[in-house]
Amino acid sequence: VTYTDVVENEPYDILNYVYPEKEVSRRNATAVTPNLMKLFSEVIEPYPFSKEKYGHAEFSWGGGMEHTTMSFMGSWGRSIIAHELAHQWFGNKVTCGSWEDIWLNEGFASFMEGIAIENIDGASTAISWRQSLINNITSNPGGSVFVTDTTSVSRIFDGRLSYRKGAMVLHMLRYKLGDETFFDAIRTYLNDPKLSYGYAKTADLKAHLEEKSKFDLTEFFADWFYGEGYPEYKISWFQDDQNRLSITANQSQSHPSVDFFEMPLPVKIVGINGESEILRLEI
Secondary structure, three states, X not given: OEEEEEOOOOOOEEEEEOOHHHHHHHHHHHOOHHHHHHHHHHHOOOOOOOOOOEEEEEOOOOOEEOOOOOEEEOOOOHHHHHHHHHOOOEOOOEEEOOHHHOHHHHHHHHHHHHHHHHHHOOHHHHHHHHHHHHHHHOOOOOOOOXXXXXXXXXXXXXXXXXXXXXXXXXXXXXXXXXXXXXXXXXXXXXXXXXXXXXXXXXXXXXXXXXXXXXXXXXXXXXXXXXXXXXXXXXXXXXXXXXXXXXXXEEEEEOOOOOOOOOOOEEEXXXXXXXXXXXXXXXX
């Protein structure tokens, strides 16, 4: 059976093809899609295929598959609806130019799952979601976002690396650059005439991030994209009799491919009366 979810003030609807016996539950599930469409269009840019439509087609596998304008759905949770919708920008409007760079598709779509959680469920839920990603990423000491073996389907679509670590690298870039600069760079990336409705590699994204931020991100990408593993920190502090605070951060790395992970480090300072402040240590 077919039914539509209406996107207010837009010239297109969301068209759904579902199994008749599942219609009621599918209607309940897809009802969130117009809100997700509005959110993503505001955070990133207007839906890139608005001259046609968007929709979902039910099929018998698990998960989903982000065909342009019509995602095939075997699962119907909000996160996967958000993930496949995000692919219309990241994977369909701009597609990775090599399997080495599959994170440009999957890392971004997973990142946008987090944007949905942050805006719908709130900051504390988003923090918990990111922590669950970190717990999975750090369950193994090695592994790079960069795909080192493009002959292996399981390595290309590795959930820990291409999806979750890719998403967290984007969250870190957002923190390093700030929201305004980060999202401006993503918009110029998506609308670059050399990339839009075509193909991109990681160097193309890096160039747009550098152009907007005026940062040299070579070391960041060497550590976090090409390098393997993750850092651990040990923090010590000392407060003298004039209330001057000294903080020392020592870092160790889980994999020898990186000798030091460069990344601003947030440290929360809590006073004796419960007052708090978050410092950003540039290390």
